[in-house]
Amino acid sequence: xxxxxxxxxxxxxxxxxxxxxxxxxxxxxxxxxxxxxxxxxxxxxxxxxxxxxxxxxxxxxxxxxxxxxxxxxxxxxxxxxxxxxxxxxxxxxxxxxxxxxxxxxxxxxxxxxxxxxxxxxxxxxxxxxxxxxxxxxxxxxxxxxxxxxxxxxxxxxxxxxxxxxxxxxxxxxxxxxxxxxxxxxxxxxxxxxxxxxxxxxxxxxxxxxxxxxxxxxxxxxxxxxxxxxxxxxxxxxxxxxxxxxxxxxxxxxxxxxxxxxxxxxxxxxxxxxxxxxxxxxxxxxxxxxxxxxxxxx
Amino acid sequence: xxxxxxxxxxxxxxxxxxxxxxxxxxxxxxxxxxxxxxxxxxxxxxxxxxxxxxxxxxxxxxxxxxxxxxxxxxxxxxxxxxxxxxxxxxxxxxxxxxxxxxxxxxxxxxxxxxxxxxxxxxxxxxxxxxxxxxxxxxxxxxxxxxxxxxxxxxxxxxxxxxxxxxxxxxxxxxxxxxxxxxxxxxxxxxxxxxxxxxxxxxxxxxxxxxxxxxxxxxxxxxxxxxxxxxxxxxxxxxxxxxxxxxxxxxxxxxxxxxxxx
Ligand SMILES: Nc1ncnc2c1ncn2[C@@H]1O[C@H](COP(=O)(O)OP(=O)(O)O)[C@@H](O)[C@H]1O
Ligand SMILES: [Mg+2]
Numbered sequence: 001x002x003x004x005x006x007x008x009x010x011x012x013x014x015x016x017x018x019x020x021x022x023x024x025x026x027x028x029x030x031x032x033x034x035x036x037x038x039x040x041x042x043x044x045x046x047x048x049x050x051x052x053x054x055x056x057x058x059x060x061x062x063x064x065x066x067x068x069x070x071x072x073x074x075x076x077x078x079x080x081x082x083x084x085x086x087x088x089x090x091x092x093x094x095x096x097x098x099x100x101x102x103x104x105x106x107x108x109x110x111x112x113x114x115x116x117x118x119x120x121x122x123x124x125x126x127x128x129x130x131x132x133x134x135x136x137x138x139x140x141x142x143x144x145x146x147x148x149x150x151x152x153x154x155x156x157x158x159x160x161x162x163x164x165x166x167x168x169x170x171x172x173x174x175x176x177x178x179x180x181x182x183x184x185x186x187x188x189x190x191x192x193x194x195x196x197x198x199x200x201x202x203x204x205x206x207x208x209x210x211x212x213x214x215x216x217x218x219x220x221x222x223x224x225x226x227x228x229x230x231x232x233x234x235x236x237x238x239x240x241x242x243x244x245x246x247x248x249x250x251x252x253x254x255x256x257x258x259x260x261x262x263x264x265x266x267x268x269x270x271x272x273x274x275x276x277x278x279x280x281x282x283x284x285x286x287x288x289x290x291x292x293x294x295x296x297x
Numbered sequence: 298x299x300x301x302x303x304x305x306x307x308x309x310x311x312x313x314x315x316x317x318x319x320x321x322x323x324x325x326x327x328x329x330x331x332x333x334x335x336x337x338x339x340x341x342x343x344x345x346x347x348x349x350x351x352x353x354x355x356x357x358x359x360x361x362x363x364x365x366x367x368x369x370x371x372x373x374x375x376x377x378x379x380x381x382x383x384x385x386x387x388x389x390x391x392x393x394x395x396x397x398x399x400x401x402x403x404x405x406x407x408x409x410x411x412x413x414x415x416x417x418x419x420x421x422x423x424x425x426x427x428x429x430x431x432x433x434x435x436x437x438x439x440x441x442x443x444x445x446x447x448x449x450x451x452x453x454x455x456x457x458x459x460x461x462x463x464x465x466x467x468x469x470x471x472x473x474x475x476x477x478x479x480x481x482x483x484x485x486x487x488x489x490x491x492x493x494x495x496x497x498x499x500x501x502x503x504x505x506x507x508x509x510x511x512x513x514x515x516x517x518x519x520x521x522x523x524x525x526x527x528x529x530x531x532x533x534x535x536x537x538x539x540x541x542x543x544x545x546x547x548x549x550x551x552x553x554x555x556x557x558x
Contacts, residue, residue, distance in 0.1 A: 199380070201377075201378055206405050
C-alpha cells in the first residue's frame with residue numbers, strides 16, 4: 001500500500017501541497033497588515049489570528065476559501081421556487097459553474113469541429129497549407145481580452161446573447177491547438193505506410209479513414225486537453241465585458257466590485273476544479289480509446 | 298519454350314534531381330522476367346535496387362526507357378492491384394490486430410466481410426501465424442511481424458510479389474527459417490517473386506535468377522541462372538554447386554566495385 005502510494009507520486013504531491021499551504025498561511029499577515037482591523041493588534045500570535053479571519057482580506061486564508069466554497073455550494077439550496085417553477089438558485093456557486101460549463105462545452109465542440117475541419121483541409125489541399133496557416137497563427141496573436149468585447153457586442157447587436165457569444169469566444173481560442181495538433185497528426189504516417197495505400201490504389205478517403213485519422217488520434221487527445229482548458233478561460237472572459245448576470249466570470253466581477261475577496265478566490269478555486277475535472281474526463285476517454293486501439297499498456 | 302513475360306524492362310534510366318545535383322539511380326537497365334520466376338536483385342546499398350523495384354510498382358517514374366508489368370504500363374498494373382509489395386520494415390498499422398492488418402487491402406478493395414475473414418485465416422495459416430490473429434503488432438517478434446506483412450501482401454492473391462529486403466533487419470537464424478518458408482511458399486503458389494537483398498547466400502538460396510547490380514550509376518552487370526529445385530533445404534548451402542554460384546555473384550559484385558576507382 002505504502003509502496004503503491006510512493007510509486008504513484010502521492011508523497012511528493014502531498015509534501016508540496018503542505019509547503020504551499022504553510023507559505024500561504026505565513027503570507028496572510030504581511031499581505032493584510034495595512035488593513036484597519038490589524039492596526040491596534042499586538043503580538044504575533046494575536047496578529048495572525050486576526051489576519052486569518054478577516055472579512056475582506058487582501059489575501060484570504062485557505063480555510064476561509066474552503067469555508068466559502070462549502071457555504072456557497074453544499075450549504076446553499078441549489079434549486080429555488082420562482083414564478084416559472086423550480087430554477088437554479090443564483091446564490092449557489094454551482095449554478096454559476098453550470099452556466100460557465102455549458103458555454104465552455106458548446107464552445108469546445110464548435111472549436112474542435114472547426115479545428116479538425118481546418119486541419120483536414122490544410123492536409124489535403126496544398127495551396128491552403130501556405131495560405132491558411134499564417135491567418136490561423138495570426139488569429140491567436142490578438143489578445144482575447146481585446147477581441148472578446150467586440151464579439152459580444154457584435155453578436156448582441158444582431159440579437160444573439162447568452163450562451164452563444166461566450167461559446168464563440170471559447171471556440172475562437174480552442175480550435176487552434178486542435179488544428180495544429182491534427183495537421184501534425186494527419187501528416188504523421190511515414191512514407192512507407194502511405195506508399196502501401198498507394199499500392200492498393202486506395203482513394204484519398206480510404207487513406208484518410210484507414211491511415212491518417214487513426215494515426216492522428218493520440219495527438220487529437222493531447223490537443224483536446226489543451227483545448228478544453230482554454231475553452232473554459234474563453235467562456236469566463238466572455239462573461240466579463242457585459243457584466244453578465246450569471247457564470248463564474250460574473251461571480252468574479254461582482255466579487256471584485258464589492259471587495260469580496262473570499263468570494264473571488266472561491267470562484268477561482270472552482271474554476272481550477274472544473275478545469276481539472278474536464279481534463280480528467282478527456283484523459284479517461286483517451287485511455288479507453290487508446291486501449292481499444294490496441295496501444296501498449 | 299519460355300513462360301509468358303511478367304516484367305519487361307528496356308533501356309530504363311532514372312535520375313533523381315536533388316539539391317546537390319543529379320543522382321543516377323538507374324542507368325540503361327534491361328531485364329525480362331518470366332512468370333513464375335524468383336528473381337533477386339543483389340548489390341551494395343545505393344545501387345538502385347529499391348528504385349528499380351519501386352519503378353515496377355509505379356511508386357517511382359523512370360526518366361527514360363520502357364517497362365511493362367503483366368503486359369501493362371506499371372500505373373495500370375498498380376490500378377488493377379496486380380502486385381503485392383513487402384517493404385523493408387513490416388509497415389503494420391499498430392492500431393490493427395494481426396488479422397485486421399491482413400484484411401486491410403481486402404477492405405480497401407471492398408470485399409465482403411466473410412470473405413475477408415476467410416482469406417485472412419488462409420494466409421495467416423500459410424505464414425504459420427494462425428494463433429496470433431487477435432494479437433497486436435507490438436506483441437509479435439520482428440520476424441513474426443514481417444510474416445504478417447507477407448500474409449498481407451498475399452491476401453489478395455496477386456500473381457506478382459515485390460519484396461524489398463524483407464528480412465534485412467532480422468537475425469540470421471530467423472532469416473534462415475523465413476528463407477526456407479519463402480521457398481516453400483513460392484513452389485506451392487508459383488507466383489512471380491522479385492526480391493531485393495544484399496546477402497549473397499540469401500540470393501543464391503532463394504532465386505531462380507540473380508541480377509547483380511553496381512552503384513553510381515546503378516547498372517545491371519550480371520544475370521546468373523541458378524535453380525536448386527523446389528525441394529531445396531538450407532543444407533544445399535554447403536554444396537559445391539551452391540558455392541560456385543555464390544562465387545560468381547561475389548565476383549560480379551567485386552567487378553562492379555572496381556568501377557569506383
Ligand atoms: N527519392 C529520392 N531522391 C533522391 N535520391 C534518391 C531517392 N531515392 C533514392 N535515391 C538515391 O538513389 C540511389 C539508389 O537508391 P536505392 O534504390 O534506394 O538503393 P538501394 O536500394 O540499392 O540501396 C541512392 O544513391 C539514393 O541515395
Ligand atoms: Mg534499398
